[in-house]
Amino acid sequence: MKKSLLSLAFVAIFGFNATASTPIDGDKKEIKASESTITWKGYKVTGSHHGSINLKSGHLEMNGKKLTGGEFVVDMTSITVNDLEAGQGKEKLEGHLQSADFFGIESNPISKLVFTSVKPMNENSYTVTGDLTIKGITKPVTLVVSMFENKATATIKIDRTKFDIKYGSGSFFDNLGDKAIYDDFDLVVDLAL
Template identity: 40%
Template sequence: MKKILLPAFFAVATLAASVPATFAQKAEKVEKAITKGTAYKVQPQLSTLGWVAKKVTGQHNGTVQFKEGTVLVQGNQVAGGTFVVDMNTIKVEDLTDANYNGKLVGHLKADDFFGVDKHPTATFVITKVAPIKGAAAEANNANITGNLTIKGITKPVTFPAKVGVKEGLASASGTAVIDRTQFDIRYGSKSFFESIGDKAIDNDFTMSFNVIAKQ
C-alpha cells in the first residue's frame, strides 16, 4: 500500500508546486482524499433538508436545498464530509396564502434572519464521526460533530444521525437542533428583547436531513 501512496503524494506535491493556485488547491483536495477516504458526491436532487422554527403562538416549517457536497468514506463507514446549502432556496410549507408565504420567505432571506444577499450559502464540515455502540438497526448509529457556518459565522455542533454505506451509496439522516442566536440571528429572541411578549421566537430551530451521496 505504501508503494502506491508514496508516488501519489509525490505527484500531488509536484503539481501543487508547478501549476496555478486553483490547480494547487485541487491537488491538495486530492491528497486529503487519499489520506482520509474515498469521496462520494452528494446528490442534491435525491437529498432533503427541512426546517422547523417555533414561536409562542405557533410554528412554521419548510425546506432548503443542498447545493453540493462530498461525503468521505473509509471502507464501509462514513468518515467525514462537506456540505453546501443554497440559502436562496428557502421555502415555507405551512402557509397556503401566497401573500403571507412570500412575506415570510422574504423576511427569512433578509438581514433580520439569514441575510441571503450577503451570505447566499451555509456550510457544514464534519470533523468527527463517533459510532454509537449497541445502536439498533433502525436507530441513530453515530454522533456527528462538525463546523456549521451561517451568515459567515462558524460554530461547532453535534447531533445524532443514522449513517451507512452500501453498494456505492453513502447516506445520512437525522435531526440537528441549532441555536440561531449563535449566528447573530436575534430577531424576536427573548434573550435580547425581554419585553417582546407573545411575539417571541424560540432561539432553537431544527433541521431534519436525509443526504444521499454516490461514489
C-alpha cells in the same frame, strides 16, 4: 542493458501512477443534491413554521463502510415556507427569512457544515461534531448521523442567536409577549448517496 533500463522506466512510471491514484484517507461519496432534502422547523410562542432549503453540494468521506468525514454547502437563497400557501403570508415570511433580520442571503447566499470529528455510536450511527457557518459566523455543532445503504439521515438543533440571528428572541428583547420566537430551530436532513 537497454531492455533493462526500459523495463525499470515502465515499472517506475506505472508503479508511481498506481500509488499516486490510490486514496490514502478513504473515499469521497458524493451526495446527490437534487435527490436530497433539508427540512427546517422554527418555533414561536403561538406555534411553529416549517419549510425546506436546498443542498447545493456535499460529500461524505468513508473508510470502507465507516463514516470518517463530510462537507456540505446549503443554498440559503432557496429557503421556502411549506406550511403556508400563497396569500396566507407565505411570500412575506419567506422574504423576512431571507432578510438581514434572519439569514441575510444577499450577503450570505450559502451556509456550510464541515465535519471535524466522527465517533461511532453503533453499526449505523455516528456522533458528529462539525463547524457550521451561517451568516459568515462559524460555530461548533453536534449531530447524530445514521448511515444506510443509499442514504444518510441527520437531525440537528441549532441556536440561531449564536449566528447573530436575534430577531424576536426573548433572550435579547423584553416584552415580546406572543410575538417571541424561540432561539432553537430544527433541521432534518435526508441525503441520497
